[in-house]
Amino acid sequence: xxIQQISVFLExxxxxxxxxxxxxxxxxxxxRALHIAETSDYGVLRMIVDQPQQAAALLLEHGFxxxxxxxVAVVVPDEPGGLGRILSLLAKExxxxxxxxxxxGQVNGQACMIFRVAxxxxxxxxxxxxxxxxxxxxxxGVH
Amino acid sequence: xxxxxxxxxxxxxxxxIRAWQDERLVKQVRNVWDNVPYxxxxxxxxxxxxxxxxxxxxxxKLPFVTKADLREAYPYGLVARPLxxxxxxxxxxxxxxxxxxxxxxxxxxxxWEDCCARAIMAAGGTNEDVCQVSYGYGLFTGGPGxxxxxxxxxxxxxxxxxxxxxxQIMFIRDLNATILCCTPSYxxxxxxxxxxxxxTPDQIPLKAGIFGAEAWSQEMRRNIEETLGIKAYDIYGLxxxxxxxxxxxxxxxxxxxxxxDHFIAEIIDPxxxxxxxxxxxxxxxxxxxxxxxxxLLRYRTRDICILKHEDCSCGRTHIKMSKPMGRSDDMxxxxxxxxxxxxxxxxxxxxxxxxxxxxxxxxxxxxDTMEVLVEMTPEMFSDQLSQVAxxxxxxxxxxxxxxxxxxxxxxxxxxxxxxxxxxxxRVIDKRKx
Numbered sequence: 238x239x240i241q242q243i244s245v246f247l248e249x250x251x252x253x254x255x256x257x258x259x260x261x262x263x264x265x266x267x268x269r270a271l272h273i274a275e276t277s278d279y280g281v282l283r284m285i286v287d288q289p290q291q292a293a294a295l296l297l298e299h300g301f302x303x304x305x306x307x308x309v310a311v312v313v314p315d316e317p318g319g320l321g322r323i324l325s326l327l328a329k330e331x332x333x334x335x336x337x338x339x340x341x342g343q344v345n346g347q348a349c350m351i352f353r354v355a356x357x358x359x360x361x362x363x364x365x366x367x368x369x370x371x372x373x374x375x376x377x378g379v380h
Numbered sequence: 381x382x383x384x385x386x387x388x389x390x391x392x393x394x395x396x397i398r399a400w401q402d403e404r405l406v407k408q409v410r411n412v413w414d415n416v417p418y419x420x421x422x423x424x425x426x427x428x429x430x431x432x433x434x435x436x437x438x439x440x441k442l443p444f445v446t447k448a449d450l451r452e453a454y455p456y457g458l459v460a461r462p463l464x465x466x467x468x469x470x471x472x473x474x475x476x477x478x479x480x481x482x483x484x485x486x487x488x489x490x491x492w493e494d495c496c497a498r499a500i501m502a503a504g505g506t507n508e509d510v511c512q513v514s515y516g517y518g519l520f521t522g523g524p525g526x527x528x529x530x531x532x533x534x535x536x537x538x539x540x541x542x543x544x545x546x547x548q549i550m551f552i553r554d555l556n557a558t559i560l561c562c563t564p565s566y567x568x569x570x571x572x573x574x575x576x577x578x579x580t581p582d583q584i585p586l587k588a589g590i591f592g593a594e595a596w597s598q599e600m601r602r603n604i605e606e607t608l609g610i611k612a613y614d615i616y617g618l619x620x621x622x623x624x625x626x627x628x629x630x631x632x633x634x635x636x637x638x639x640x641d642h643f644i645a646e647i648i649d650p651x652x653x654x655x656x657x658x659x660x661x662x663x664x665x666x667x668x669x670x671x672x673x674x675x676l677l678r679y680r681t682r683d684i685c686i687l688k689h690e691d692c693s694c695g696r697t698h699i700k701m702s703k704p705m706g707r708s709d710d711m712x713x714x715x716x717x718x719x720x721x722x723x724x725x726x727x728x729x730x731x732x733x734x735x736x737x738x739x740x741x742x743x744x745x746x747x748d749t750m751e752v753l754v755e756m757t758p759e760m761f762s763d764q765l766s767q768v769a770x771x772x773x774x775x776x777x778x779x780x781x782x783x784x785x786x787x788x789x790x791x792x793x794x795x796x797x798x799x800x801x802x803x804x805x806r807v808i809d810k811r812k813x
Contacts, residue, residue, distance in 0.1 A: 244763035
């Protein structure tokens with residue numbers, strides 16, 4: 238019930254991101270979510286794509302430094318307070334969220350968030366047990 | 381089993397070596413007095429005549445020769461033989477100023493190639509070996525020197541010269557090269573390239589490498605040895621003295637034996653010029669006692685190292701020099717602190733970075749700044765910025781512990797630092813002083 242996220246080291250220089258998107262587009266790989274964390278010198282690109290294994294292999298081949306991390310996708314009711322319910326649960330259960338970002342567009346008409354935590358499987362089970370089943374890869378178009 | 385090219389010389393008694401040095405020094409001083417007006421004037425300025433030099437004990441009386449002298453005397457001012465007796469010139473790269481041109485008679489080339497042959501045999505080379513010389517050929521001494529030594533040993537010699545990495549690897553594999561000669565930075569690049577091709581050490585026929593012409597750390601040696609599955613030997617030399625082979629490493633890999641039948645080595649205090657006792661760290665000074673065309677007396681190399689006589693497990697008796705800790709002209713003075721690029725390399729390789737780095741020195745608001753560019757590694761990378769930052773902090777702390785000053789570390793993309801096929805450009809000094 239976790240999804241493979243691809244992270245790529247980005248040097249802060251013009252054209253690095255464009256290079257990556259071009260490599261993926263060339264092989265018809267579609268991005269479903271993207272998030273960048275950066276310092277003044279470098280950044281980490283995190284993304285969910287429809288073909289994670291192929292995308293990682295392709296980027297490695299082009300000399301990028303790539304890692305894969307399991308993350309949890311959670312469908313959030315697209316209404317005020319929708320995210321709050323999930324975060325309250327995580328706070329109550331003392332689950333530290335390393336970072337969180339949202340998926341492009343909507344999944345089944347609802348918003349979707351990506352959670353990175355230390356124990357992704359544990360979080361998936363927790364959500365399941367609390368009536369908030371995490372989204373499966375297929376729902377995000379991930380094969 | 382230890383192999384020697386000239387065992388009688390390489391394992392001669394200390395008394396014998398001293399006798400050769402005394403005799404050859406006296407002869408060489410007479411030679412330069414008679415044939416090089418530039419030297420004669422330098423000696424006269426010190427009130428010296430050839431009679432004052434009766435042996436090695438009197439060596440300290442002679443004036444030093446520096447790179448500035450070589451530039452001033454360019455091109456013919458220090459040549460001790462008529463040009464009709466000279467058969468070759470070699471030249472320094474000229475990266476630190478005007479080129480230096482050194483002259484050779486056929487005899488000089490012969491002795492130089494002997495020295496290189498000693499280095500190859502000390503690395504285990506025999507006439508059964510295939511020796512690929514990937515040092516540049518031409519004015520640079522690396523290629524011609526090892527090429528000549530390889531011929532003398534009887535190795536099948538592949539004169540690839542530097543560059544065209546794909547072709548280098550093709551020859552190593554197709555012709556089963558067993559010995560590789562090049563700069564350590566190029567060896568590291570070849571190793572990296574072969575690793576990327578998926579070659580494991582047992583698929584690489586090489587068994588030994590002879591690497592020199594630039595400073596390299598023990599950590600870099602281990603990296604090259606592991607990736608190529610070889611034993612890596614250091615070799616030392618200067619164009620001014622002949623070229624590679626002035627000193628070379630043996631199986632003990634604990635310092636380089638100086639060919640004392642051709643060169644007398646001293647260690648001096650670089651500030652005062654005073655000769656320091658054995659075991660002291662200081663500037664290496666050489667006197668070439670057998671060179672005909674281009675003899676140098678007390679030439680200041682700018683290399684900082686330590687000399688040591690010791691019983692070596694290889695059986696050689698010639699004095700050993702430590703790996704130079706840096707050249708005094710490579711030495712950076714940053715915020716008043718002496719920094720050698722080799723120290724930074726030691727830290728980076730200790731933190732398992734690849735041997736590709738660049739040091740950028742600048743001056744901002746009258747304060748020196750140092751930035752070290754290193755390539756991100758898969759081991760260091762994490763999807764969490766805080767973890768990358770933590771590892772970056774460890775590198776900064778290790779550099780500070782080694783150097784005593786702060787250096788900013790900048791992580792750059794893999795392969796973004798230019799690879800070198802000869803001497804690597806490690807330092808970019810943007811200070812305008």
